[in-house]
Amino acid sequence: MNDKLNVLFLGGAKRVSLAEHLIDTARRKGLDVEVYSYELDEFVPIASVGTVILGLRWKDENIIPDLLSVIREKDIHIVLPFVDPAVEVASRLRSICSDVFIPVCREDICKVMFDKQLSVDWFKKYDIPVPQCFSIGNIEFPVILKPRTGSASKGIKIVYSRDDLRNISNLGSYVIQTYIQDGIEFTVDCYVSESRDIVSIVPRIRLEVAGGEVIKTRTIKDDVCITLSRKVLQTGQFIGPVTIQFIRDVATDKTYIMEINPRLGGGVIASIEAGANILSTLLDEYLKYPVEPIVSWKENIFMTRYFKEVIFYADNH
Secondary structure: OOOEEEEEEEOOOOOHHHHHHHHHHHHOOOOEEEEEEEEOOOOOHHHHOOEEEEOOOOOOOOHHHHHHHHHHHOOOOEEEEOOHHHHHHHHHHHHHOOOOEOOOOOHHHHHHHOOHHHHHHHHHHOOOOOOOEEEOOEOOOOEEEEEOOOOOOOOOEEEOOHHHHHOOOOHHHEEEEEOOOOEEEEEEEEEEOOOOOEEEEEEEEEEEEEOOEEEEEEEOOOHHHHHHHHHHHOOOOOOEEEEEEEEEEOOOOEEEEEEEEOOOOOOHHHHHHOOOOHHHHHHHHHOOOOOOOOOOOOOOOEEEOOOOOOOOOOOOO
């Protein structure tokens, strides 16, 4: 097998650290990784470690032909999506490009997970606990209103009374749930092999979040989160990296699922450094190596993130 490996990120603009970990992990396997990232803007941080390819919006009708052209021209071996709309696009590519490794679930499952009402229905179908949901005419305040589509906590509203509710238009576009005022949030980084075997499940506490992105996090061997995550993954609907979010009500000690993102999460580096190297597993699958369950990862691995500048000079020097 050629030791040159070309990896295409979809929307990986800020995933510099992950790209660096991927390059380093691949090097230890004797692979020389070249990272490309498909973006709308050439001036993004990933340019510091890879090559930016200017592309189309994810909803553009020509997105698939354009990406197929990139895959051919750059001889891409692996495609990894990093934003929600790109996951559905990657899933469509997977059904077309049998010679490219694209570890994502089916498009119909992606559509369910990126629609909060459909995902709530899915959770209930598989008996995964969710916060209590309300119809517009039957609400117990306070509640949290979540737009059916969207990500990074955009558009979320906390409502404490019916008077406040009257000031919100287009209520039918929201999922209305009990607002857990004192809750502990968890993210669980998972990986499911192409043969649907569960490789890793690593929970971590979300200690600080900004704009939907975790800033501080700590791995924890939480049995409830692990059990619920395993129940989700055992449905057989997922492939590759999966990020599951839970919230625990401190008052009742009950744990509820919030959402599933069938892709690598922004804080996955914490799990990688804890010993569950999803990137290594991913590369092994590409290489057709057998993968074994990872159970000996470390808890209490604390990760914090920071800003770092990338400078683009006018004369390209």
